[in-house]
Amino acid sequence: MDPLPERDRGLSVVSVSVRFGGIAALEGVDLVVDPGEIVGLVGPNGAGKTTLINCVGGQLVQSSGSVWLGGESLDGLPPFRRARRGVARTFQRIAVFPELTVREHLFIAARARRRGGARWSELVDRGRPDPDESAEIATTLELVGLADRADAAVSTLPLGACRLVELGRALIGRPTVVLADEPSSGLDARERATLATVLRTLPAQGIGVLLVEHDLPMVSLVCDRVVVLHVGRVIAQGAFQAVMADPAVRRAYLGQVA
Amino acid sequence: MSTFLSYAVPGIPFGCTYAIVAMGLVLTYRTTGVFNFAFGSQAFVSAFTYTVLIGEGIPTWLAFVIAVVVLAPALGWVLDRFLFRRIAATNTTAKLVSAVAVFVALPQIVLLMFGSATRFSPPPLFLDAGRVYLHLFSTPINGLELETVIMTAALVLVVSAVLGASRFGLTVRAAVESPRLLQLEGVRSDRVLSAAWMGSSLMAGLAGVLLVPQYPTLQFNNYAILLVAALAAAALGNLADVQLALLGGILLGVVEGLASGYFSTSSVWHTGLLPAIPFLLLAILLVTRGRLRALEDTEDPLAGSDPPPPVPIAVTRSAELDRVIKLGGRALAVAAVVSVLTWVPGNWAFTLTAGVVYSIIFLSITLVTGMSGQVSLCQATFAGIGAFVAAQLAVHHGVPILLGAVIGALGAMVVGALGALPALRLRGLPLALLTLALALLADNAVFPYSWAGGPASGLNVPRPQIGSINLATTSSKGFFVLALLVLIACVIGVKVVQRATVGRYLDALRASPLGAESVGINPSAARVFVFALSAGLAGLGGALYASLQQSINPADFNYQFSLVFVVVVVTTGVRTVEGAIQAGVSFVVVEQLLSYLPGRWGSGGLAIVLFAFAALTYARHPEGVVEFQKRLWTERAERWLGLGGRSDRIVEMATASTGTDRDGPVA
Known part of the structure; x- marks a missing residue:
């Protein structure tokens, strides 16, 4: 089929389906995240939200359909190549490196995501950020509010701080799109506020965000647009208030009551 | 056709020996969650005990009972109680290293106890090895071969029955995934795991004794290689399917029988390919089978409540102490070098x-x-x-x-x-x-x-x-x-x-x-x-x-x-x-020191046993025993000297943060 015209801008998911054995986790999902746009991806548990994010990040290969970023197909690329092309993500179950410090997390991400790939000098260099990387690390630390804990090993940080580390690790290196998988779960009120602030700064830098979130007030606060997924299908999309008023959405969330 | 059969038929009893061990591996893996390297050693221990007892003139049935029914489960209980239970389900490396340590140490312990003199294998349990009982496609089948096939068939029935007991099987699977979570359900998961280990060890002992007559003399190496070959058979059934493991074992035996028949004994195929078949098969299966790749993808839902692993002490100790220790270490190294060059x-x-x-x-x-x-x-x-x-x-x-x-x-x-x-x-x-x-x-x-x-x-x-x-x-x-x-x-x-x-x-x-x-x-x-x-x-x-x-x-x-x-x-x-x-x-100093011991104690086996015992602490101190002792003494020294190193600060931060916040990822 002809790819959609939007695909040459940000992230575009074109009729992606995922089947595990006989079960269809995603059925023909279309979704677009433009640069500078925050799209909320909501839906009840088991709707396929994380499955969709995994298809974009490359952790999972879709059964059919395709994923595009900035006009190029991501299909068939392993996760690390997608990361270098500008896909960044966080994880629902955090995937940090416990023994490394916050600063080292950001350094690794800044270095590894560099377009053009690895260099031979990385085998024998001193493993320290160059001036450009240092500046970017410092900015990111400020942004996610971890500057005072930059040199603590991540194993010593509480879960909320770990989620912010993951967010910072995703943001460094100017990705095209950030896939945030339930970044607010396990965060306290102050950390949620930080998270919302950080997310709101991204559109100005032209970064698109796909935000999977159960916290609906957070979604209504930061998202420009909401996509509702239910049993693997997109059942509604549009502005937050309009979508939440949709009878189909109310049915999906509340059962037959509404 | 008759040539084909005359090569293939003798492969069946031989394949049955693979099948016996393969079924034991499948049973162990499914009930304990540990891919048990030590299985080969456990089998060897029972086989060795059985051989020694028969050599002492004890009747066959009694030797069988002592070696298989009593000793093997006891060994399984000990391994579980004092070793594998203490390792977190998610710590794959610790489980693996511990199993390797047991694999290496057990035979050495037996040899230290009984001496390493050549043991000639006793005859089969109940049939006469020398007598031809029947002809299959005009291929003679002797007592040993017949007995192997009969015992294999009996084992298939037993193992299928155990795994089919779904209630027990389910409880065991749960205990493997997360003993702690099962405890919360009110099940004594420690008893479940003990039972699983004793059963699996019994299986190892049984396999060990059944395989004794297959070889003219009793050697650990045969059991070790048999283990890996059987693993290839078990891998055919993704380490989960008993029937497929059985088929895989027999198939492997037949293929080897055919290969050794058709390739002339002087050809490269016979000398090079034939002994490599099981290992090649295992390698190919591991690489191509997706299910085998996910062998140990277990995740304990309560793993989030574990404290974070310690960092090397050299990272956290106080700067003053660090300088002293590094200086001391270098001085020691220089002294050692000078000593070697002069008076040693x-x-x-x-x-x-x-x-x-x-x-x-x-x-x-x-x-x-x-x-x-x-x-x-x-x-x-x-x-x-x-x-x-x-x-x-x-x-x-x-x-x-x-x-x-x-x-x-x-x-x-x-x-x-x-x-x-x-x-x-x-x-x-x-x-x-x-x-x-x-x-x-x-x-x-x-x-x-x-x-x-x-x-x-x-x-x-x-x-x-x-x-x-x-x-x-x-x-x-x-x-x-x-x-x-x-x-x-x-x-x-x-x-x-x-x-x-x-x-x-x-x-x-x-x-x-x-x-x-x-x-x-x-x-x-x-x-x-x-x-x-x-x-x-x-x-x-x-x-x-x-x-x-x-x-x-x-x-x-x-x-x-x-x-x-x-x-x-x-x-x-x-x-x-x-x-x-x-x-x-x-490694060399311990071996050299032990070589001053008399008789078999100085033969090098004791050094391996000592290192293996030390390696068993890996589960509790993944950083290594020496590293752990260094941490202990560094922290003591810092307390005595009032240095207050960097380690205190990090420990405080860790305990402060694990208290309430770190109760695992929220779904």
Whole structure:
């Protein structure tokens, strides 16, 4: 089929389906995240939200359909190549490196995501950020509010701080799109506020965000647009208030009551 | 057709021996969640006890009861109670290393207890081995073969019945996934696991005793190789399906029967391919079967409540103490070197030189296990490649041994990189098994050739000649200096890699492959790099070892050394360069000290047992025993001296944060 015209801008998911054995986790999902746009991806548990994010990040290969970023197909690329092309993500179950410090997390991400790939000098260099990387690390630390804990090993940080580390690790290196998988779960009120602030700064830098979130007030606060997924299908999309008023959405969330 | 059958039919009873062990592995894996390397050793212990008892004139049935019904479950209970229960379900490396340690130690314990004299195997349990009972397609079937088939059929029924008891099976699976979570449901998961282990050990004992008459004499090596071959059969059933494991075992036996019949005994196929078939099959299955790749993907839902692993003490101790310790360490090293060069007697100087050479080989484990977090069970094979290349070049082509050592190291490097390619998608247990299969492949199909491992009588390797100095004539002290210089160069090399960006990448990949790939780290490149570098180091060390010993033979680098190496390095500390050197030196020093003991106690088996026991603490101190003691004493010293090192601060931060917030990821 002809790819959609939007695909040459940000992230575009074109009729992606995922089947595990006989079960269809995603059925023909279309979704677009433009640069500078925050799209909320909501839906009840088991709707396929994380499955969709995994298809974009490359952790999972879709059964059919395709994923595009900035006009190029991501299909068939392993996760690390997608990361270098500008896909960044966080994880629902955090995937940090416990023994490394916050600063080292950001350094690794800044270095590894560099377009053009690895260099031979990385085998024998001193493993320290160059001036450009240092500046970017410092900015990111400020942004996610971890500057005072930059040199603590991540194993010593509480879960909320770990989620912010993951967010910072995703943001460094100017990705095209950030896939945030339930970044607010396990965060306290102050950390949620930080998270919302950080997310709101991204559109100005032209970064698109796909935000999977159960916290609906957070979604209504930061998202420009909401996509509702239910049993693997997109059942509604549009502005937050309009979508939440949709009878189909109310049915999906509340059962037959509404 | 009749030729075909006359080759294929004798393969069936032989395949049944694979099937017996394969079913035992499947049962153990399904009920305990541990892929039990020790299975082969447990089988050997029962077989050995049985043979010894019969040799003492005890009736067959009583010997069977003692060895299989009493001893085997007791052994299983001990292994569970004192070892595997203490290891977290998610700690794949700890489970693997502990099982390897048991695998290595158990036979040595038995041999220490009963002596290592040759034991001739007793006859089959109830049939006469010499008598032909029936003809199948005009192929005679003797009593031993018939009995093997009968016992296999009986075992299939028993195992299917046990696994079919779904209520028990389900409880056991739950206990394997998360004993703690099952406890919350009010089930005594410790008892469930004990029962599972006792059952699996019984199975091992039974297999062991049934297999005794298959070999003329009782040797542990037969059981070890049988284990890996049976693993190939079990892998056909994804380690989960008893019927498929049975079929796989018989099929493997038949294929081997056909191959040995059709290939003429002098052909390359017969000498090279035939012994390699099970290991090749295992390697191919591991690489191609998706289900096998996910062998140990268990996740304990309560793992989030575990405290974070400790960091090496050198990172956290106070700056003052750090300076004192480093200075002290260097002074000690210098004193040791000066001592070797001056007053230490010749045999001890030789021992310490060997320690330095082992340190080089062990550094390769620091790289592959310490840095990339993967257990490789073929480091001795890489050392062998380096040694044989250098030796063959020196003996047949007159290449100076040091140049040969470099070429050998490069050769090992290439093999390591090529070997890493099929292993790219594997991690943890499947990768360890693949490396073991590669090691056995080399042992059985490459090293025995005289163009590779040299003649069985040994290959004479020269000592280096540097200018007018011949290191063979100026005693071993000149060689000591040479080995030390090479070791220092290797240490610097490893430290450079540890500090470089690639070192950070490897840290990230070890901690979370998922997270590391998501930021753009190429896991394959990092893996190939670390395997190649590690193989190169091992190869260099192996070549130096050959030159030090001045004679090597094909068995000097067999898979058992790989297992022992891993156990030794893990004992002292796999994460640091110091750990590798301590491992190298203590490995030879302990062995040399024990050699003063009388009789069989001085034969070297005791050293392996001691290291294995020390390695069992790996579960509780993943940083290594020596590293753990260093932490303990550093913290004491800091308290006494009132230094208040960096470690206190980090511990405080950790306990403060694990209190309430860290109750695991929220779904």
